[in-house]
Amino acid sequence: MAIAVPGPHQTSFERGSSRQLLIDGQWRDAASGKSFETLDPATGEVLARVAEGAAQDIDLAVQAARRALEDGPWSRMTPSERGRVIHRVGDLVMEHADELAELESLDNGKPKAVALAADVPLAADLFWYMAGWATKLKGGTVTPSVPYLPGAEFHAYTLKEPVGVVGQVIPWNFPLLMAAWKLGPALATGCTVVLKPAEQTPLSALRLGELLLEAGVPGGVVNVVPGFGETAGAALAAHPDVDKIAFTGSTEVGKLIVNAASGNLKRVSLELGGKSPNIIFEDADVEAAIAGAAQGIFFNQGEVCSAGSRLYVHQEHFDQVVEGVSAAAKAIKVGHGLDPETEMGPLVSQEQFDRVTGYLGIGESEGSRAVAGGRAIDGPGYFVEPTVIVDAQPDHRIIREEVFGPVIAAMPFSDVDDLARQANDSHYGLAAGVWTSDVSKAHKLAKRIKAGTVHVNTYHVFSAELPFGGYKQSGWGREMGEEVLSNYLETKSVIVGL
Numbered sequence: 001m002a003i004a005v006p007g008p009h010q011t012s013f014e015r016g017s018s019r020q021l022l023i024d025g026q027w028r029d030a031a032s033g034k035s036f037e038t039l040d041p042a043t044g045e046v047l048a049r050v051a052e053g054a055a056q057d058i059d060l061a062v063q064a065a066r067r068a069l070e071d072g073p074w075s076r077m078t079p080s081e082r083g084r085v086i087h088r089v090g091d092l093v094m095e096h097a098d099e100l101a102e103l104e105s106l107d108n109g110k111p112k113a114v115a116l117a118a119d120v121p122l123a124a125d126l127f128w129y130m131a132g133w134a135t136k137l138k139g140g141t142v143t144p145s146v147p148y149l150p151g152a153e154f155h156a157y158t159l160k161e162p163v164g165v166v167g168q169v170i171p172w173n174f175p176l177l178m179a180a181w182k183l184g185p186a187l188a189t190g191c192t193v194v195l196k197p198a199e200q201t202p203l204s205a206l207r208l209g210e211l212l213l214e215a216g217v218p219g220g221v222v223n224v225v226p227g228f229g230e231t232a233g234a235a236l237a238a239h240p241d242v243d244k245i246a247f248t249g250s251t252e253v254g255k256l257i258v259n260a261a262s263g264n265l266k267r268v269s270l271e272l273g274g275k276s277p278n279i280i281f282e283d284a285d286v287e288a289a290i291a292g293a294a295q296g297i298f299f300n301q302g303e304v305c306s307a308g309s310r311l312y313v314h315q316e317h318f319d320q321v322v323e324g325v326s327a328a329a330k331a332i333k334v335g336h337g338l339d340p341e342t343e344m345g346p347l348v349s350q351e352q353f354d355r356v357t358g359y360l361g362i363g364e365s366e367g368s369r370a371v372a373g374g375r376a377i378d379g380p381g382y383f384v385e386p387t388v389i390v391d392a393q394p395d396h397r398i399i400r401e402e403v404f405g406p407v408i409a410a411m412p413f414s415d416v417d418d419l420a421r422q423a424n425d426s427h428y429g430l431a432a433g434v435w436t437s438d439v440s441k442a443h444k445l446a447k448r449i450k451a452g453t454v455h456v457n458t459y460h461v462f463s464a465e466l467p468f469g470g471y472k473q474s475g476w477g478r479e480m481g482e483e484v485l486s487n488y489l490e491t492k493s494v495i496v497g498l
């Protein structure tokens, strides 16, 4: 398969321009003077040169965040004022929806139409949702029972306080949305932040930095320091004056973050990889399930931590589902993200392209077979065919390891207990899908599956209200919902002897 990548698209984006770091409300070059290139993954062309933050810049950013936390206007704002500022961030994201979607498409490769329909409004909504929490955080009153102080009376209460200076390291698959997921709760709880975007996709987070200032977030409250993981990211995770680190990315790097954080025992939350089962029962609406299975894996080029990459199909429908998902895969229009016809863009980088095509080779050598796709698409750009694999076995690497690309492996099942065991046979536990018309079966399985999100007769539903995160090696803690706030709050008990 070859695709025609059309020539340079008309955009408002000025190619070849430069971007700086946001530290203490100021835009500045890296202390080293170094910069790196960010590329259009559909063409390999340079989009922009970005200041390359490293340990020294991270340190300056942490100092700025500390000052903003301890002395700045931020800590003196009322919760209502803070909430209104966060709400304004959501408004500004929506006012700049087209520009942000274009940046997201250029930097990541995803279709602009997808960014406009999903990434941008979800990011805005996250800020709007979190804005409301700023005024609703509260502790409680408690009556202590103290057996060794007979007759003594107390008044006691709990206070919820910001955990402090937070380091946030985010990935490249939803650059703006991941920034929103991280910044929203940090701002709602009154924390201050050093955010390190992924080196592949720094542009939308930097633009968001400008919008945060415009919305009235005081300088130093959010510092945006692009740079590489091994330098800037590692320095942030290890920094002795950072109180908490929040990370989204690979399980491998998640473990490095945990180690780096141990020096000052900073709080850690992690949203990591997945290998999520999508399960189609004999009593499912098969057409809906086929569409859901295809969307569950091919959305965002398959670069989604909760992608439904293991497809378990009741043997009665196995052939029909494989045929249907394969037909969907073959019909997907792959191309430049700014082409309005495009349904799937390129993978984000050469590294990611090598990883996904490497897994296609591994699958083949293990004895599985691609019935749709299975190959790279001739360049330029990091394009891979949407792929459906059959004949994979439970111990194959293609079934056990996260590919993070548009590759789904279908396996037949007949017995529900065996199916449940297979679905849980993974180090990961991020998400799952269940397709059935039997309500009782759906809820029973939802209980049995060890995953942070179980979809029933739908897939890839993200909303600011719903906690998202992983069991097992898919992570620690939850993003979004009320639940995420606990990652950013300390609880203080105050006891008064009466």
Ligand code: ADP
Residues within 6 Å of the ligand: 169, 170, 171, 172, 196, 197, 198, 199, 227, 228, 229, 230, 232, 233, 234, 235, 237, 248, 249, 250, 251, 253, 254, 256, 257
């Ligand atoms: P991928 O390998 O798919 O790019 P990563 O988990 O490596 O996923 O990257 C996610 C984020 O983690 C990026 O912002 C990256 O720069 C950062 N990162 C990578 N390595 C480290 C590290 N050792 N310490 C801190 N952050 C890191």
Ligand code: MG
Residues within 6 Å of the ligand: 250, 253
């Ligand atoms: Mg990596």
